[in-house]
Amino acid sequence: MCGIVGYVGRAEAAPILLDGLRRLEYRGYDSAGVAIVDRGHLATRKCSGRIAALATLVAKRPLSGSFGVSHTRWATHGKVTDENAHPHFDASGKLALVHNGVIENYQALRDDLVRGGDTNFRSETDTEVLAHLIGKLYDESCASTVDVHQKKARLFAAVRAALQQVIGTYGIALVHADVPDFMIGARRGSPLVLGVGKDENFLASDVSAIVAYTRDAVYLNDFDIVAVERDKFEISSLAGESGDHQVSKVEFTAEDIKKGVYPHYMLKEIFEQPDSVRDAMRGRLSLEECTAKLGGLNMTPAQLRDVGRIVLMGCGTALHAGRVGEYLIERLANIPTEVEFAHEFRHRNTPMTPETLVFAISQSGETADTLGALRESRRKGFRTLGICNNVASTIARESDGGVYMHAGPEIGVAATKSFSSQVVILTLIGLLFGRMRNLSTAEGSRVIEALEALPEQIEIVLKLSDQIKAIAKKYADVNGLLFFGRQFNFPIALEGALKMKEITYLFAEGHPSAELKHGIIALVRPDLPSIFIAPDDAVFSKNLNNIEQVKARKGPIIALTSGNGVNQLKNIANEIISLPAAPDCVMPILTVIPLQLLAYHLAVELGRDVDKPRNLAKSVTVE
Ligand code: G6P
Numbered sequence: 357m358c359g360i361v362g363y364v365g366r367a368e369a370a371p372i373l374l375d376g377l378r379r380l381e382y383r384g385y386d387s388a389g390v391a392i393v394d395r396g397h398l399a400t401r402k403c404s405g406r407i408a409a410l411a412t413l414v415a416k417r418p419l420s421g422s423f424g425v426s427h428t429r430w431a432t433h434g435k436v437t438d439e440n441a442h443p444h445f446d447a448s449g450k451l452a453l454v455h456n457g458v459i460e461n462y463q464a465l466r467d468d469l470v471r472g473g474d475t476n477f478r479s480e481t482d483t484e485v486l487a488h489l490i491g492k493l494y495d496e497s498c499a500s501t502v503d504v505h506q507k508k509a510r511l512f513a514a515v516r517a518a519l520q521q522v523i524g525t526y527g528i529a530l531v532h533a534d535v536p537d538f539m540i541g542a543r544r545g546s547p548l549v550l551g552v553g554k555d556e557n558f559l560a561s562d563v564s565a566i567v568a569y570t571r572d573a574v575y576l577n578d579f580d581i582v583a584v585e586r587d588k589f590e591i592s593s594l595a596g597e598s599g600d601h602q603v604s605k606v607e608f609t610a611e612d613i614k615k616g617v618y619p620h621y622m623l624k625e626i627f628e629q630p631d632s633v634r635d636a637m638r639g640r641l642s643l644e645e646c647t648a649k650l651g652g653l654n655m656t657p658a659q660l661r662d663v664g665r666i667v668l669m670g671c672g673t674a675l676h677a678g679r680v681g682e683y684l685i686e687r688l689a690n691i692p693t694e695v696e697f698a699h700e701f702r703h704r705n706t707p708m709t710p711e712t713l714v715f716a717i718s719q720s721g722e723t724a725d726t727l728g729a730l731r732e733s734r735r736k737g738f739r740t741l742g743i744c745n746n747v748a749s750t751i752a753r754e755s756d757g758g759v760y761m762h763a764g765p766e767i768g769v770a771a772t773k774s775f776s777s778q779v780v781i782l783t784l785i786g787l788l789f790g791r792m793r794n795l796s797t798a799e800g801s802r803v804i805e806a807l808e809a810l811p812e813q814i815e816i817v818l819k820l821s822d823q824i825k826a827i828a829k830k831y832a833d834v835n836g837l838l839f840f841g842r843q844f845n846f847p848i849a850l851e852g853a854l855k856m857k858e859i860t861y862l863f864a865e866g867h868p869s870a871e872l873k874h875g876i877i878a879l880v881r882p883d884l885p886s887i888f889i890a891p892d893d894a895v896f897s898k899n900l901n902n903i904e905q906v907k908a909r910k911g912p913i914i915a916l917t918s919g920n921g922v923n924q925l926k927n928i929a930n931e932i933i934s935l936p937a938a939p940d941c942v943m944p945i946l947t948v949i950p951l952q953l954l955a956y957h958l959a960v961e962l963g964r965d966v967d968k969p970r971n972l973a974k975s976v977t978v979e
Contacts, residue, residue, distance in 0.1 A: 358430050358442075358456035358977070359383035360548075361565045362529035364423040364539045364586050365556025370414055373426035376558070376565035377407045379613060382767050382967070382974040383456075383561060384430025387441035390414065391452035391531065392424030398452055398533040402441040406968075423537055425529045425559075427454035430973040433462070434480030444484035446491020447476045450533040453490065455483040456561055456977060457525035457546040465489055465521060482524070490518040490530065507535045512583050515540050519581070519594055525724065525977070529559045542581040542594075546977045547722045547750060550574040550582055550589060552603055557584045562746075562975070564765055568610035574601045575748040607747055613765050620966045622768030622859070626952050627818055630811040632763040632773040633945065636780040637807055646800030647791035648784035653741055654757035660792045664711030666691050669698040669729050671976070673771035673854065674717040674743075674778060679847035680944045681717075681782030687941060688786035688795055688803065698729035699979070714740040715758075715785075719766055719774035720975040721749020728979065730755060743781050745774050759784070768967045769974045770858045772952045775851060776814075776945045783807060783942065806942040813936045817949045820933060821957075824950055827914060827931050828957035834883055836863035838911075839951070840872060841889035842899055848889050848944050852951030859959040859969045869902040880911035887954070888929070889947045892919030893940045903928055914954075916947050 359380025363369045369392050377388055388410040389402025399421070401413045407428060427442035434440035443452040459465070462482035469488050477484055494514035501507055511532055519526070525545030531538070541548055541559040551558030551566035551573055558566040559582070563573050576582060579594040580601075592598045618624035642649050653660075666685055668678035678695040685693040696706065698716065702725070716730040721744035730751055733740040742751045742758035745766060752758060761777035787795070787803050831837075837856055839849035846868045853866035867876055869888065880886065886906045890899035896917075903913055907928055915921070915929035919937045926932065933950050935943075959966045 359428045359561045359565065360425065360454040360456055360527060360529050360559065362425040362454070362531070362539045362541065362559035362584070363556065364537055364584050365553065366422055366586065367556065368420065369422050369424040370419045372569065373424060374407065374411050374414065375568065376560055377410070377426050377428050379565045380428055380561055381407050382769055384428055384973045385968050386431045386436040387429045387438070388427060389441045389443050390419065390424060390426040391443040392419045392421040393531050393533050393536070394419075394421030396533055396536070398450055398531070400443055400452060402443065403438050404436050404441060423531055423539055425452055425454045425531055425539065432458055433482045439479045440481050442483060444479060444481060444487045446487045447474050448491055448495060451487055451491045451494065451530060453483060453487040453528060453530040455486065456527040457544070458482060459486055459522055459526065460524035461522065462486070486518060486522065486526070486528070487530070489521065490514050493517050494532070504536065508538050508583065511535050511538070512540060512581070515542060516581055516594060516596070519544070527561055537586055539584045540581065541576070541584060543576045544578045545724065545727075548576045550576060550584065552589070555586055557586065557589055559584060563606045564613050564767070567606050567608065567613070571606040571609070572603045573606050574603055575753070604748060608765055613767060620768065620956070622770055622772060622956055622966050625766055625768050625773045626949065626956065628764065629773050629776050629818075629949065630814045632761075632777050633780055633814060634811045635762040635764075636777040637784060638762070640784055641804050641807065643801070643804060645791070646797040646804065648788040650759055650784060650788055652757050652759050657792065660789060662711055663691060663713045663789065665709055665713070666693040667696055667701070667706070667708070667712055667714045668693065668717060668782075669696045669701050669714065669726065670717035671698050671723055671725050673775050673851060674719060674726070676847045676851040676854065677775050677778035677782065678717050679850065680779050680844060681785070683844050684782050684786040684941055685789065689789035689793055691789055696729070698723070699725035702729040702732045708736065708738060712738055714738050715743055716740060716751050716755060717743045717778055718751050719745045719761070719771055721746040721751040722975050722977050724977050724979050727751055727754070743778055745777065769969055769972050770855055770955070775948060779945050780807065802939065803941065806939045809938065810942060810945055813938060813946055814949060816936050817946055820950060821953050824933065824953040825957040828954060828961050831885055831912070832958060832961045834862065834885055836884050838876065838879065838884060838886045839864065839866040839889070840869040840886060840899075840902060841947070842869045842895040844940050844944050845889040845891065845947055848947045848951065851948055852887060852889070852955070855952055855955035856958070858972060859955050859964055859966050860962055861964065861970065862958070869899050872902050872905060877905060877909065880906050880909045882910050882912065885912040885914055887914045887916070887951070889916045890921060890925070891917055891935060891940070891943050891947065892921040892937065893943065896921055900924065916950055
């Protein structure tokens with residue numbers, strides 16, 4: 357959801373900024389731009405389209421200079437045009453600003469500026485208004501200053517004064533042509549990290565942009581403003597207080613965010629699932645006590661036992677993982693569990709009993725809707741825990757505790773390995789809470805066995821990739837797809853349809869199998885296949901009824917099944933994808949993978965941009 361990168365150092369800034377932007381492209385790819393200061397002159401290149409288009413522009417008209425800012429955009433205010441691409445400038449054209457977030461009161465601020473005689477706006481964006489406001493405050497305070505230290509201090513003061521007038525969210529970075537080797541960053545609601553190098557420093561929306569240059573990072577907090585120079589930085593709050601900020605080591609390296617032998621990040625991440633699933637449970641299973649150990653929850657045994665209700669919230673894929681979690685926790689721990697769209701939870705008055713425990717599920721840990729819900733839940737005094745992948749992300753830091761996924765960087769916009777990791781963690785939570793209640797040691801150890809068998813079973817499922825590719829080729833001209841599942845696999849129908857929509861742009865819907873006869877059956881026709889997730893479990897025969905109902909109406913059927921299901925479906929389904937047998941509570945981790953692969957292969961077959969599907973962004977930091 358917009359990515360920003362800034363650099364101050366001794367090297368040429370342009371290649372570093374472009375390289376950083378390429379790594380942040382998952383955050384948005386409507387337009388891109390860069391502004392660099394060279395000996396008191398600010399030069400910019402920006403255009404609509406991908407980073408590759410910007411790189412071509414920069415190659416044709418190179419930029420020199422060793423400090424500057426850059427941006428890749430996911431449009432919120434203003435169309436996708438060259439003019440609306442960031443960076444944006446103040447009225448003097450000397451200050452360049454990049455921004456991730458939304459300035460909600462930009463119209464009022466703009467009207468004020470216009471009333472003061474500033475009419476030199478070139479774009480429709482909220483960001484340009486902020487650039488003008490900072491520039492105006494700086495120019496007013498700095499008219500006669502020649503001393504460079506004073507200029508820095510006054511630019512910093514102008515940023516602070518401007519941000520005090522802002523309602524909304526921002527991660528920003530800015531430079532000024534008159535203030536050499538100096539960059540300012542600030543955040544509220546949108547992520548911003550400072551990369552600390554040797555004789556060079558960086559700002560970025562996400563450490564992946566800068567990890568090739570430094571693994572030392574300072575994660576900024578909301579309301580932090582940072583003044584960045586080559587060899588130092590100073591952080592203080594919007595209110596003027598200086599805070600305590602630690603430099604942390606980034607967990608992964610530049611190598612981890614390369615595609616390697618895979619044509620797309622999505623395929624790489626699908627194939628990483630044996631490892632990511634293993635890493636999600638590493639060190640968290642106690643064979644002796646037949647339970648899970650989740651110290652990060654920061655809860656005593658008595659507190660664990662006293663939880664009377666669980667609310668799981670998230671958006672998109674994370675929400676679907678939560679839906680599996682609802683079945684899991686209720687089955688294993690018998691605790692009433694509900695799943696809430698984070699954005700709905702935040703704005704409605706969900707009745708909450710005092711013993712409610714809330715989990716915010718988010719791969720990025722930055723999703724604005726989920727963060728807003730987390731804050732609302734904590735404001736009301738509920739213990740709110742995070743299930744996040746990005747270490748030190750805002751949700752991870754603002755929650756009362758939680759469980760990291762340890763899935764490694766997920767770059768493909770369509771979430772894959774984060775989903776299976778989230779489901780593993782929710783199984784661990786179900787197991788832990790179950791073992792604090794009525795789940796026997798025998799049942800607990802069966803869950804552990806099932807979990808431990810998963811990595812090898814996932815390897816087996818991944819071997820089906822070629823079969824699934826052939827199915828994708830065969831069905832490439834369909835007009836849409838329906839996905840059906842029951843119980844633990846109902847959320848997998850939702851997730852399968854979401855993956856399909858996200859990257860193939862085909863119409864796709866997921867439903868509980870039994871809903872078929874309550875309306876969806878009207879859609880069934882020969883060019884609309886139904887994907888049934890029907891492993892050989894307690895509800896197989898019910899699924900079989902629904903499959904027959906589709907068959908009777910000439911709807912093509914692709915069935916995911918296991919065990920005896922293969923035999924029972926061989927004369928009914930058009931295609932059978934045969935999966936290893938596993939207990940129903942872990943089966944979703946196996947059933948989701950063929951659907952990820954089906955969406956992937958179909959998208960490739962249709963010539964879609966798999967890692968950067970149209971209109972989407974991976975980390976949605978606006979509401
Ligand atoms: C966006 C992405 C989805 C993702 C959702 C939640 O909508 O396009 O793929 O599932 O955000 O992201 P999170 O980082 O909170 O898990």
